[in-house]
Amino acid sequence: MSTAVKTQAGQISADARPASGAWAAEARTDAASRLAAMGLPTRRDEYWKWTRPDSLISAAPATAEVFDNQGEPLVFHEIDRLKLVFVDGVFDADASDDLEGEGLEIERLSTASEKDIHWAKDLYGVLETAGQTPVQSPLAVYNSAMATDGVVVRVTGKPTRPVSLIYRHEDSASDVILHHVIKVEEGATLTLLENGAAAARFNQVTEVDVAKGAEFHHVRAQGRDHDRQAITHIFARVDAEATFKSFTMTVNGKLTRNECVIDIIGDDAVAHIAGAALGDGAENEFHHDDTVFITHDAVACESRQVFKKVLKNGAKGVFQGKILVKPDAQKTDGYQKSQSLLLDDDASFQAKPELEIYADDVICSHGSTTGAIDEEALFYLRSRGVPTPIATDLLVLAFLADAIEEIEDEDIAAEVTGRLDAWLTRRRG
């Protein structure tokens, strides 16, 4: 079978794949042939109706101005963590901490791929492949074929500090494809942080295997870079009694699509995914898309989707979320909440909540709302002397609060709230 992708002129292709070791080369070839069969996303695809894939699949990315954060310390700077730095998608060993920690194995993807036998072999592209159902994600397949760098992390204990992926953007034309693989072994715990502008265009896949009784906590900050065009994918497999929690805060960004596919395969597991996005289209476009699929294939598991978006000045928000409950997944407790707060008439929010349930003894529900600022609350605050802009921001933070509450670590949650508060304050001028 030919593995060459039939590409159209002017679009990305998986023909010229990066050199890598044997198992990785095989995985890349497999991905390339899957992509050939699948094709790149088009606007005719059901899950690409509201987000134009054009800028993500053009051969070259649009340039993105390197964001000047004017000396503001990067998010999480006060959190003690193991730092792994990528500059325009290239791992920077000098800027990073040593790749070791108690109960941790960390390697660059390229190093791991050159080893004949490596645990990452059983996950790289494997969880991504499994995650192509219920809905195809061609840009993740493209990533598996073409990823240029990334880390593989295996956790066997309970490291005392989080692993922190820090992205730096220095080249206004960088087109970055990163692929991380994370394996949290039975009973182990990992907190993963991510922040920083990564590239002009960014395609990321993170495959996460959370074994029996293990815990994975993920907190990600996207922003404040304005020109960002990013598509990120998380593919998680969650085994019995394990916990998977992921939270993303997003500020600014021309186009951000965060996909997450979670397969719950073991009984009594917990999977939560949450997001808080602030979008103002006044100076730059803002388009933010959360696309989430959670599959329950085990008994008595709990899943939560909590997505909040605050939009104004033509900012656009999209939510596509599905809970699929397989026939044997009895006692499933699934809840999906996607809400947007539109601060003016120009902003828009489109939501497609889906429940597909084949088991009969389940509790599953969803709530998708679009609303404006609560005028009663606003008047109450103003009547106490709080000027409208400050009162509005208080209500914005309050609206985002239940997404932020999904972060378990109090210090990290406080950091996220503090940042959002500071960013709102800055915008007030």
Added chain:
Amino acid sequence: MLKINNLHVKLEEEDKRILKGVDLEVPAGKVHAIMGPNGSGKSTLSYVLSGRDGYEVTEGDATLDGEELLDMEPEERAAAGLFLAFQYPVEIPGVGNMTFLRTAVNAQRKARGEEEMSAADFLKFVRAKAKDLKIDADMLKRPVNVGFSGGEKKRNEILQMAMLEPKMCILDETDSGLDVDAMKLVSEGVNALRDEGRSFLVITHYQRLLDHIKPDVVHIMAAGRIVKSGGPELALEVENNGYADILAEIDA
């Protein structure tokens, strides 16, 4: 302190006149009460004075210490010293009561060109005021009015009043939904704030609140106007005979 002159107000959305020429003056240091049957316009008067949307002033004016109130934004009125204790305090999920209080206190100080209060000073200040009103630490931590009982909500209103130290306080049916003990507590909170530089306008249906907060003057409002004014004995008359006699007397 507060001067209302021939105030006419209608609803913005429909052609419904609610206030039809209210004249009222509350001097500094005095407590005035407004009583009146349902629908007489009492709450509308409090909302119009505090700047709520939805009303249109068609005639007349209102001043606070000579400043034209009705041209100001609600937050400017607050900074000028006006405070409305709501009949139905608003619940604000996600905003901690303490954050709310600190934001309000500092916003007003800033508007008046004063220094913002430090976190430590604020904490000391709020704890002392909260203690007087038997408001515990938990109530300060919880989101504003969320899950508060009726009595807790009203105590929280008085706490805000105590923190903001306004010069003109309007209490809109602060007694509604209160049991006897809560009414006593709230009244003590109000009485503690009585001062020669501070005035009160107490809107109520019932005389019983006025047993605790002794008014200097009682006004009867009916059909959008103040129809009768007198001393505290007027409230007793209402309590004993209802509004019918007074209204009949006026119609005659």
